[in-house]
Amino acid sequence: AQKVTQAQTEISVVEKEDVTLDCVYxxxxxxxxxxxxxxPPSGELVFLIRRNSFDEQNExxxxxxxxxxxxxxxxNFTITAxxxxxxxxxxxxxxxxxxxxxxKLTFGTGTRLAVRP
Amino acid sequence: xxxxxxSPSNKVxxxxxxxxxxxDPISGHTALYWYRQSLGQGLEFLIYFQGNSAxxxxxxxxxxxxxxxxxxxxxxxxxxxxxxEDSAVYLCASSPGPITDTQYFGxxxxxxxx
Numbered sequence: 001a002q003k004v005t006q007a008q009t010e011i012s013v014v015e016k017e018d019v020t021l022d023c024v025y026x027x028x029x030x031x032x033x034x035x036x037x038x039x040p041p042s043g044e045l046v047f048l049i050r051r052n053s054f055d056e057q058n059e060x061x062x063x064x065x066x067x068x069x070x071x072x073x074x075x076n077f078t079i080t081a082x083x084x085x086x087x088x089x090x091x092x093x094x095x096x097x098x099x100x101x102x103x104k105l106t107f108g109t110g111t112r113l114a115v116r117p
Numbered sequence: 118x119x120x121x122x123x124s125p126s127n128k129v130x131x132x133x134x135x136x137x138x139x140x141d142p143i144s145g146h147t148a149l150y151w152y153r154q155s156l157g158q159g160l161e162f163l164i165y166f167q168g169n170s171a172x173x174x175x176x177x178x179x180x181x182x183x184x185x186x187x188x189x190x191x192x193x194x195x196x197x198x199x200x201x202e203d204s205a206v207y208l209c210a211s212s213p214g215p216i217t218d219t220q221y222f223g224x225x226x227x228x229x230x231x
Contacts, residue, residue, distance in 0.1 A: 102173065
């Protein structure tokens with residue numbers, strides 16, 4: 001069965017610091033998808049990125065970057081020059097893309113990020 | 118365009134009552150998912166719809182939980198004889214297709230069972 005581990009329960013940083021959120025996953029499948037979602041205090045889950053198992057290229061989007069390493073089953077998320085608006089709970093998730101289950105997501109327990117001014 | 122909408126946003130009920138939660142997916146999205154977010158269990162999958170059929174109901178916690186989807190659009194999640202442990206935020210998500218598509222989430226329904 002698949003599993004996603006986010007070992008960091010809470011992180012607190014001062015604005016403008018860089019911060020990395022860790023995600024380690026377990027799956028037996030060779031084809032799978034990894035996701036990051038942000039849940040701000042308003043509660044709605046906001047999609048950030050999707051990465052498939054065949055694409056190990058790192059991705060950068062503005063201040064956000066993601067490091068996918070199959071060798072260590074990790075998909076870490078870095079925020080550069082953090083801002084107060086980045087304060088939220090961040091979830092890493094895994095989908096095994098099985099036809100009968102669609103893109104059923106298995107979520108990690110989330111990392112609460114607090115960015116202090 | 119409009120995102121996923123859910124109603125009600127909040128529901129308070131007494132133990133033993135039945136409740137219905139509604140999800141309106143993004144227009145044209147064929148795949149629809151229900152998840153539950155609770156303090157003890159985190160975010161967990163409940164059920165997946167492709168069109169009107171539910172190929173995967175494996176996450177429904179008991180037979181008190183059921184869901185249907187009509188016209189390939191609106192879905193309702195029904196909880197019968199609610200228990201206090203059913204208190205949680207129920208999230209709905211939709212995606213354009215069943216595989217390799219990103220899910221977009223609604224704002225959730227916060228259910229409190231007294």
